Amino acid sequence: MFGMLTPEQIENKLDRILLKVQKPGRYVGGELNSVHKDWDKVTTRVALVFPDIYDIGVSNVGLKILYDQVNQREDALAERAYAPWLDMEPLLREHGIPLYALESKQPLACFDLIGFSLPYETLYTNTLNILDLAGIPVRSEERDDTHPIVIAGGHSTNNPEPMHAFIDAFVIGEGEEVIHEIIDVVKKWKAERNNPLSAFRREDALRELTKLQGVYVPRFYHTSYMEDGTVAAIEPTISEAPKVIHKRIVAKLPPPPTKFLVPNIDIVHNRVSVEIMRGCTRGCRFCQAGMITRPVRERSVEEVVAAADEAVRATGFEELALLSLSSSDYTYIKDLVDAISKRFEGRKLTVSLPSLRIESVSVDLMEKLKQHRSGGFTLAPEAASERMRRIINKFIPDEDIINTTREIYSRGWTTIKLYFMIGHPSETLEDVQAIADLCKRVIAEGRKVAGWKVKLNAGVSTFVPKPQTPFQWVSSDTRESILEKQALLKRELFKDKSIKLSWTNPDDSLVESWLSRGDRRIADVIYTAWKNGARFDAWEEGRKFETWMAAFAEHGLDHSFYTHRQRRTDEVFPWEHITAAVRKNFLFQDFRMSLEGQIRVDCRLNCFACGILPTFANLRRENPGEGWKCPEVKTPARKMEVELPLVGD
Amino acid sequence: MRVRITFSKQGPLRFIGHLDLHRLWERAMRRAGLPIAYSQGFHPQPKISLAAALPLGFSSRGEVLDVRLNEELTVTDISTRLQESLPPDIKIIDVQSVDERLPALQTQVLSAAYNVHLTEAIDGSELTRRVETLMNSESLLRERRGKSYDLRPLIEMLSVITEANGKVWLKMTLASREGATGRPEEVLSALGIEADTTRVERTRLIFQA
Numbered sequence: 049m050f051g052m053l054t055p056e057q058i059e060n061k062l063d064r065i066l067l068k069v070q071k072p073g074r075y076v077g078g079e080l081n082s083v084h085k086d087w088d089k090v091t092t093r094v095a096l097v098f099p100d101i102y103d104i105g106v107s108n109v110g111l112k113i114l115y116d117q118v119n120q121r122e123d124a125l126a127e128r129a130y131a132p133w134l135d136m137e138p139l140l141r142e143h144g145i146p147l148y149a150l151e152s153k154q155p156l157a158c159f160d161l162i163g164f165s166l167p168y169e170t171l172y173t174n175t176l177n178i179l180d181l182a183g184i185p186v187r188s189e190e191r192d193d194t195h196p197i198v199i200a201g202g203h204s205t206n207n208p209e210p211m212h213a214f215i216d217a218f219v220i221g222e223g224e225e226v227i228h229e230i231i232d233v234v235k236k237w238k239a240e241r242n243n244p245l246s247a248f249r250r251e252d253a254l255r256e257l258t259k260l261q262g263v264y265v266p267r268f269y270h271t272s273y274m275e276d277g278t279v280a281a282i283e284p285t286i287s288e289a290p291k292v293i294h295k296r297i298v299a300k301l302p303p304p305p306t307k308f309l310v311p312n313i314d315i316v317h318n319r320v321s322v323e324i325m326r327g328c329t330r331g332c333r334f335c336q337a338g339m340i341t342r343p344v345r346e347r348s349v350e351e352v353v354a355a356a357d358e359a360v361r362a363t364g365f366e367e368l369a370l371l372s373l374s375s376s377d378y379t380y381i382k383d384l385v386d387a388i389s390k391r392f393e394g395r396k397l398t399v400s401l402p403s404l405r406i407e408s409v410s411v412d413l414m415e416k417l418k419q420h421r422s423g424g425f426t427l428a429p430e431a432a433s434e435r436m437r438r439i440i441n442k443f444i445p446d447e448d449i450i451n452t453t454r455e456i457y458s459r460g461w462t463t464i465k466l467y468f469m470i471g472h473p474s475e476t477l478e479d480v481q482a483i484a485d486l487c488k489r490v491i492a493e494g495r496k497v498a499g500w501k502v503k504l505n506a507g508v509s510t511f512v513p514k515p516q517t518p519f520q521w522v523s524s525d526t527r528e529s530i531l532e533k534q535a536l537l538k539r540e541l542f543k544d545k546s547i548k549l550s551w552t553n554p555d556d557s558l559v560e561s562w563l564s565r566g567d568r569r570i571a572d573v574i575y576t577a578w579k580n581g582a583r584f585d586a587w588e589e590g591r592k593f594e595t596w597m598a599a600f601a602e603h604g605l606d607h608s609f610y611t612h613r614q615r616r617t618d619e620v621f622p623w624e625h626i627t628a629a630v631r632k633n634f635l636f637q638d639f640r641m642s643l644e645g646q647i648r649v650d651c652r653l654n655c656f657a658c659g660i661l662p663t664f665a666n667l668r669r670e671n672p673g674e675g676w677k678c679p680e681v682k683t684p685a686r687k688m689e690v691e692l693p694l695v696g697d
Numbered sequence: 698m699r700v701r702i703t704f705s706k707q708g709p710l711r712f713i714g715h716l717d718l719h720r721l722w723e724r725a726m727r728r729a730g731l732p733i734a735y736s737q738g739f740h741p742q743p744k745i746s747l748a749a750a751l752p753l754g755f756s757s758r759g760e761v762l763d764v765r766l767n768e769e770l771t772v773t774d775i776s777t778r779l780q781e782s783l784p785p786d787i788k789i790i791d792v793q794s795v796d797e798r799l800p801a802l803q804t805q806v807l808s809a810a811y812n813v814h815l816t817e818a819i820d821g822s823e824l825t826r827r828v829e830t831l832m833n834s835e836s837l838l839r840e841r842r843g844k845s846y847d848l849r850p851l852i853e854m855l856s857v858i859t860e861a862n863g864k865v866w867l868k869m870t871l872a873s874r875e876g877a878t879g880r881p882e883e884v885l886s887a888l889g890i891e892a893d894t895t896r897v898e899r900t901r902l903i904f905q906a
Contacts, residue, residue, distance in 0.1 A: 063816070064893050066712055067754045073717065078709030080784045312713045312721055312784065364724030364782070396727075396741075 055153035058145055065139040073313035074102035075136065077128075077150030080310040081362065083115070084151050085125040092124040092235045095149050095159040095196070099166070099174035100586070102130040106309055107317040109371065110202065110223070111165050116305045117227055124231055127151040127159075131174045132181070134589060140181060147181040156182035157196065161234045163227070164200040164215070169563035170556075170586035172211055173578040175200070179214065186575070188216050188267065193241045193250050197234055205264075206295075206340050207515040207623040210563055212266035213571040217257045220264055220626055221295030221340075222326075224302055229260045258289040262296025264626060265289065271568050271622070277609060279567060279620045295628045299667040300675060301326060301345050304352075306359040319367035319400075320359040324352050324384065328373035329651045329677055332430070332442045333642050334472065336514035337373055339635070340628035342660045343668075344652075344677035349380050353387045360397060367398040375413075376405035377650070379674070385413045402426070406444050411455045424463035424505065425456045431472060432482035438645040440472055441638075446486065450493050457494040463503040464490065470533045471511040471525035471557070473642070480533045483508065484540035491546050505548045508537060510557040514564050515623045516630065518638035521615045524561040530554040555593040559585050562610040567622035570610070573599045631659035655679050698766050700775060701795045701802075706757045708786035715750040721784070722747075722762065728782035731775065734765040748802045748902055749809060749873055752880070759810075759901035763795070763802045806873050808853055808903045811881045813867040817894045821865040825857045827888050828867075837887060841880075848887060851879030873902070 053061070066072035087093070096114055098105030105111070111128070118126035127149035132140060140147065146155040156162060162184070164175050179186045184195055191198070200211065201219035208218040219226055237253035240246040258265045268289040272280040284291060304322050311318075327344035328337065356368050370388070372378060388399060399417040404410035406427050414425065429449055430442050437443045453464055468483050487506050494502035510530055513519045525533075534551050541549045562570060576599035577592070584590025600607050615621070617636070634657065641648060648656060655661070661668060661678050668681045706718070713721065723743050726733050735741035744765035751757050766775075772792040780789050799805070831837065837849040854870040871879030882892045 060816075063896070067893065072712040072753065073709075073714070076709035076712050078784060078786050310724060310784075312710060313717050314720070361728065364727040396735075 052155060052158065053144075053146060055148070058148050058153045058155070061143050061145045065136075065143055065145075068139060069135045070133065071103075071313055073311075074130070075132065075150075077153075079106070079150075079312060081307040082128075082151055082309055083119045083126070085119065087125070087152055087154065090123055090125045091238065092121075092161065092231050093154075093159045094118050094124060094126045094161045094163060094231065095129055095156050096126055097129045097156075097162060097164050097175075097178060099131045099164055099171040099178055100584075101133050102311075103313075103315045105130040105165075106311050106315055107319070107321070108165060108167075109305070109321050109323065110167070112305045112308060113302075114163065114223055114227055116307070117224055118231065121228070121231070123235065127154070129156055129178070131171075131178055131584070134584065137177070137181065137583075146183045147178060157184050159196050160238055161231065162196045162198045164198070164202075166200050166202040166204045166211070168202075168586065169204045169210075169560055171204075172563055172574050173582045173585055175211070176214060176575065176578040177583050187213055189213075191216070191250070195250075197237070197250070197253065199230065203336060203340060204564070206336070206626060206628055207565060207621075208264055208266065208626065209271075209568050209622040210566040210570040210574060212568050213575070216254060216265065216267075218264040218266070219262055219296065220293055221262045221628065222297050224298050226260055226262050226296050230257065230263065233257055233260075255286065255288055258286070261294060264293045269625065273567075278616070279622050279624065281620065282622075282625045291625065293626050294663055295340070295626075297343070297629075297664060297667070299345075299664075299671045301347055304347070304355045304359075306355050307362050308359055308365070310363050310365070317367075317369070318365060319369050320356065320363055320365045321369045321371050322352055322356050322359065323347070323371045324375070325372040325378050327677070329377060330374055330442070331638070331648050331651060331656075333440050333518040333638060334430070334469065334511055334514075335373075336517050339517050339630050341373065342628075342630060342658065342678075343664065344377075345675055346379060346677070349384045349387055352384060353391055356388065357391055360392070360395075366396065367400060368392070369400045369402065372403065374403050374405070375401045376403075376407070376410060377652070379677075381413065385416050389416050389418065398423070403428070406448055406452045408452055408455050411452065411459060415459060424465050425461045426465040426467070427452065428467040429486070430467065430469050431479065432468065432486040433479045435645065436472055436475060436479045436482075438647055439474065439642050441642065441647055443647050446489075449486065450489060453490045454493045454497055457502050458497040460498075462498070462501050463505060464494070465505040465507060466490070468506065468508045469511045470508055470537075471530055473513075473519060473522040475525070475533075477533065477536060480536050481540070484537055487541060487547055488544065491544065500546075503546050503548070505550070506537075506541065508534070508549065508551045510552045510554065512557055512560045512564055515621065516626075516628045516635070518635045518642060520565070520621065520635065521617065521619075521639055523614045524557070524611045526612055527554045527558065530557070553588075553591070555591065556586070558607070558611055559593070559596060562607050565622070566610050569603065569605060572603045573605060576602050627659075629660050629663040634658045652677050698769050699795050699797045699799070700764050700766060700772070701791075701793045702762050702764065702779070702789060703791040704760050704762075705788045705790060706751065706760055706786065707788075708756075710784065710786040711754055711756045714753055715747065718751075719745060719747060721787070722764075725779060725782045725784075725787075726764065729778040731764075731770070731778065732767040734767050746802050748904075749806050751899055752882070752897075755811075755881075755897045755899055757899040759790070759899060761802065761902055761904075765797075804875065805904045806902055807905055808870050809873040810854075810870045810900045810903065811868070812898045812900055813869065813881060813885065814896045814898075815866060815890070815894060816896060819865055819890075821857065821859050821863075824865060824867075824888070828855055828857050831855065831884075831887060839883060839887065841883065848879065848883055851877060852884060855884065870903070 096111050115126045176186050185191050199217045200215045201223050205218045233256045240248035254265050257263045268286045271282045274280045325346045327341045431437045513522050541547045577596050580595045582592040582595045665681045734744045748761040776792040836847045839848045851872040
């Protein structure tokens, strides 16, 4: 579609269109701390793509880590690209401007490696669109030695199958180390493909990639199906490819990035983010992140404070976010908060500490950070009936919620945000009624201590079952049921002007549902939906539910097979060959416990043998001590596949 | 102290709007460790004021801002510290200490000078003729956002420059007072030139003596 243009030609063409779009600053780069390397002085050029708009992508921490990792190499460079917004895409096409990287303005097709970040499934159509806008064949099988190798990583690749036709290789798990190994293979391919005496071609490079732990190359696997449409087996077609792809982890979190990009336009998260801990020991059954990011690894207080200080100096940002899945579980959270508030005293800096447990200690922590009371205080009970809290394994008694929210209001916050989910397995209208009742009680109790000014924002999203979780077997709630539950909440809560209710469009949840647990056949549906205009599926502006329905019909598939089917207990999942190292039988046992309303406590207190330690026994043995929150492994080294007896088992 | 900074804005930063530029300066000053003064109240705002908004897409060699600092520093010190903290496409041209009692910067601007480069070939003599006709007219009624106004009195100077190599471009000075601001793209439109075939640079702002 596009000839190769030079960066100068691209810039000249851009000049003609940039004033016709909203926020042209999205498309020009020039941010402080962006890295501009000499294009001709490196051998491997990597384009890192976040397939959502700039405003969201530029602050993504995952890509920032990889950007730093690659740019630290002498022999490689990393640049960035994002999805052009709906107003920009037609202009790029009309003016024949191929999608380019923001630093050098080189077309993406001129890079050797394109790495997509896919943290959520609703970015799939954008990924196809970006490849197409770059003039790169959208289907993996149509690419040859003249095209970049296209890889993807991020949480949604825990079921890579729906995207298997478009991505050459997936990274399962953490990318910090494996990105270097991938670059080494790409470097070799680049050198050999121009050598007429060498027979090493794209296919050979992809074969090499299968040998790296955590890398999945879908073209070397075959899926067969049963008569009922479920998967019969997924098997490698070449001897090098492993039968099961184990996720990759880093034993010790590398130093956090500090030279964050400072965008020149307003974006969603204008802030420095420092990851204090990776993984979560709580075991909430709906939470994919909590299952796939194990084991828990913590950074030291000193490392976090030093990185935060350096990053604030390097960016001038007004806000610092201390990131983790569950801040309250960070071992030295009190010390950290003390150290941060001391270090930044008197500086105009807002510190945010997300995912706090519902207890009064959390209020003390936030108070110490001298949070702007105007920002509101966020808590996530997720469910409001005791039965449902047992099912999802997030057990917080009502009294704890009431006591904590009362405390928050009485200490001067006027707004509390409570996050809930509807559509949990076996949920009834009574469980939903409990959400409304709890909200009313929070407000009523708040008024007793702080008067009529208290406000409550209730964010009620819809649960979507995810692969590699205890709920991977369950059906998504139907549209009718979700609408009925949302109607109940609106009826109950609209009367009170102090309560603001927000909810998710059920169509959006359905799109997410079939993309999350689809098999290889969903790839054609994605392709057709994209061809017919689907993109920005997470955005109201992009909503194209009918387009998706038509795409299912065109390929003779029924979406409810993927969304509304309770999966058999012995079912082979489309992602059966991918593992986040938490064993399927552990997940199944947890699912069974959920049906019986049984709780599993924090696994820091008691190891439940989820499967992490046998897989990563060597890494744990080499990294003893309290960095990891799993028990220590003291037995002698053995082969990875062999299961080890566990401490506390 | 009150400091007046003259700076250029080039490259990708041409596409950064007024509010974003304000924030960019605030962050740069914070990175430079300058003791910016803040307004009082619930939401303290840094005391930085930009002289005149630069339309999106224009580059500039003469933007001006005033900032109030809580400490006395030398202008050289301010200049060095700031230049290291700014993105590469903003360059400091001049830093001066100014009288605290001067009226607000925005109220002191009188007019603004622009150079307009044409990215498509144009007949120089035809353009000169159109410029002469325009400058010789008494008034030039135009409509902008549904309101009619006279553009002619807002044009203080307009001329065609023909270089030795035949390249033709325009120079203009337009009023830039509150309620009386001439816009280069309006002048270009009056001359029958499409805005997307031009590249406009503001060369300087002219202030009350």
